[in-house]
Amino acid sequence: MEQIEQFSFDFQTEIPHIIRESRDEIRLQMGEFAGPLDLLLYLIKQEQANIFDIPIARITDEYLKYIRLIKSLDTSLAADFLVMAATLIEIKSKMLLPREISEAPDEEIEDPRRELVDRLLEYETYKNASQMLWTRSTVEQAIFTRGKIESDENNTEVNSNVFDLLKIFQKILAKHKEDVILKIEREEMSLAEMLKKLKAMFREREQLHLLELLREMSTRQEIILAFIAVLELVRMGNVTLLQQSIFGDVVLTKSK
């Protein structure tokens, strides 16, 4: 049996929750929330609030308190928690605005919390469904199929899907890349050879742009060598360097 997941949890005992230590101190218990909606739902239930009438100011404060606790969370997830924080603050500020007296008093004023409530309800639907899946898989783990028999011997073969193709292809390419790099390193150039190469280039033309020259080099090693070779040519008085503007390209000109 393969073991992949690093952390597991138990729906009955390991639901993450926050323990209030004192007025200002809260502590996170058991793992992480599955996302900002998960946390929000938890806070609403904790406050025993009605999801259709969320006490937005109180919940926002609680939410922000928690956000401070999860600073260490990996950044991609933290971003999603922060987006929710911004949404909550926005809703809170809208709720604080005095309700304009509507031209038509019967007209239904859109509750700023409306969209959030819809999202929470949809999220909770799937969260409930995931609990059902958890229960099913737990039951299923009590059931075993037969052991290996003789006719299974072709089990070296794998049942594959398109993702296997992609993964395998990427692996081959990665291996291939290593091979190419190795090949180049074996054909390492010496400084003398690089000097020779540059001199040959200057035999054909008067000027060379440094960037262009370096771009022609295929490895870091060659780039460094080319740079040293250029400096060497300057030192020997074979070429002069000219930079036409600050941060502009450097032009190598053959000395007369």
Add this chain to the structure above:
Amino acid sequence: MDLETERQPRSINEIVAIIEALIFVADEPVSAKLLAEVLDEDRETIEAAVEQLQNEYQHRESGLTLREIAGGWQISTRAEFHTEVRKFLKTRPNAKLSLAALETLAVIAYKQPVTVPEILEIRGVQSASAIKTLLDKRLITAKGRKETVGRPMQYGTSKEFLLQFGLKDLSELPSIEDFEDLAGSI
């Protein structure tokens, strides 16, 4: 090639026995369709035979059971003996999916085919590593591309999902409305 033509008609008990043998040697659930093909019997005969076999399994006080899963029939141990089986195999229960992976799987199961941005929309959080886990565990699979900007990949559940969650087919999942009704209560 086809020597089958001259064979004697089989009795129902013989068909039941052959079916049992085939389901046993198969390394995955066997559909009634495949059984009918291999035995060269019609579908009704096969279905009646499978039903008889299942009754036999139910009435014997046996350690095994015959059940329909992932579109086919499979013999497996009875759940009540899991302690002894596990002790014998020296296995522990499989590592469970993380909460994030389970939620993502629930969204994919009920919304399929569904794209990564659509999952993000519902869960409110990036689900990349959860999707990666589900792909690695073969619980989900590609279901073509969505004809929209960028042609994103769509995901759906796999046969492995049915196997690991003990489902005959997707229609056996409770309807999403059941969970909708639960949401917002408390």
Add this chain to the structure above:
Amino acid sequence: MDLETERQPRSINEIVAIIEALIFVADEPVSAKLLAEVLDEDRETIEAAVEQLQNEYQHRESGLTLREIAGGWQISTRAEFHTEVRKFLKTRPNAKLSLAALETLAVIAYKQPVTVPEILEIRGVQSASAIKTLLDKRLITAKGRKETVGRPMQYGTSKEFLLQFGLKDLSELPSIEDFEDLAGSI
């Protein structure tokens, strides 16, 4: 750890059922000694139970048999059904591939049309037998000759490939970009 001590004594039928489950899940014939250990029952009880189980298998008109082999017990199909069993094993879906064939298929799928020397260059190993397997399984097909020295044959994936991998067309193959959101996790 050992909670076994407080368990209820098992009935003989229960022992028989558990033994059947254990023999069923085992990869190798199971000895009475091992069964006695796992069940924590004495050897005589186990031997009586195995005998009872064997009688049941003999008297049921079943497709399976319980046999003693290499000092242990094993469930297998009855010899008289070997024709059907063999026929069945041959019909198994051929989406299964060796790793070498899968690698070659991956290269062909993503690089098509591609020649044998090009595949060799990418994989770094001879792929002739893998290509033959793929041709036999109709997963790849010849796509004309390349206009270069020796005019080598080019290969690409077939319609059967699309079918077996559940793709509408080649544009549905997952690409590296599809995994950019999943990057870091792959």
